């Protein structure tokens with residue numbers, strides 16, 4: 001099969017279109033013919049080697065974290081899917097590789113794709129929708145009537161997180177540039193702050209939840225908009241000790257992680273608010289619930305551009321500009 005491969009960890013390193021071995025189907029795997037995949041900033045970070053300490057992919061490996069496609073074979077222990085099913089998934093860490101014609105995925109990581117949406121739309125959702133779900137539902141436990149601040153509302157995560165927070169009954173504030181204000185309003189944002197001309201810290205106060213996806217300066221400022229008891233969930237770091245424990249890091253790495261998050265944890269403590277780092281995980285059951293929300297119209301995917309498979313490197317470069325609106329999709333079949 002054809003696949004886009006990382007030959008060595010390198011910042012902005014080129015992807016190689018390779019003739020690659022067909023995936024091996026393990027007991028509980030489904031083999032999926034990839035119709036579409038989408039790009040996440042995580043792809044570039046993995047290629048650059050930023051995450052190799054805790055995601056030790058051994059080059060050469062196939063890149064790509066999102067997929068929508070058709071099941072063409074099932075392992076003997078598979079119980080939830082059959083050949084012909086149309087699924088979408090974010091395969092679990094260390095088993096990614098969706099920039100390819102086929103991928104074998106553990107059945108627990110997949111769900112039937114939203115019925116009402118194309119393969120391209122479906123492929124845009126898994127990683128960002130799971131991130132929004134795990135931040136807002138699992139960690140922050142957003143309740144109706146709460147106030148939620150979602151940074152970068154026009155991004156892949158932001159476009160879904162705004163809609164999910166509204167569905168959960170929250171009032172939503174977001175940051176966006178003026179050119180994307182209409183988009184984030186159409187997704188349900190109640191308060192839109194132009195991050196180029198306004199300081200969100202001066203506009204927002206008394207918030208229950210912040211979803212942080214920006215730099216460390218923004219992270220520290222975000223703590224100030226929370227009310228006591230509020231919760232800041234960061235998906236852009238720094239990792240916290242709970243994350244180190246979940247990954248089973250050794251004592252030295254745990255210490256490093258503790259130091260990295262020391263200032264934010266200290267400031268959070270002094271303000272009486274909670275700080276959590278989230279690194280999203282694969283979860284097919286959550287994708288089932290997300291598909292229901294998509295089919296009911298509560299959440300719609302936002303796709304900026306669709307690239308052909310032959311332009312996978314261009315799709316990655318486009319996302320790396322940091323200016324994409326919603327998601328960038330790659331049509332494989």
Ligand SMILES: NC(=O)c1ccc[n+]([C@@H]2O[C@H](COP(=O)([O-])OP(=O)(O)OC[C@H]3O[C@@H](n4cnc5c(N)ncnc54)[C@H](OP(=O)(O)O)[C@@H]3O)[C@@H](O)[C@H]2O)c1
Nearest residue numbers: 041131152154155156157177195213235278279280323324
């Ligand atoms: N920990 C996890 O599990 C996890 C999961 C998913 C993502 N992430 C991380 O979260 C971050 C966001 O991911 P993403 O997929 O949403 O990225 P993305 O789609 O590439 O974000 C691009 C969007 O961000 C907006 N933007 C850029 N700078 C901004 C700023 N200072 N304020 C407000 N908006 C800004 C841009 O709008 P303009 O063009 O208007 O500037 C653009 O629409 C990345 O660092 C990613 O790696 C982490």
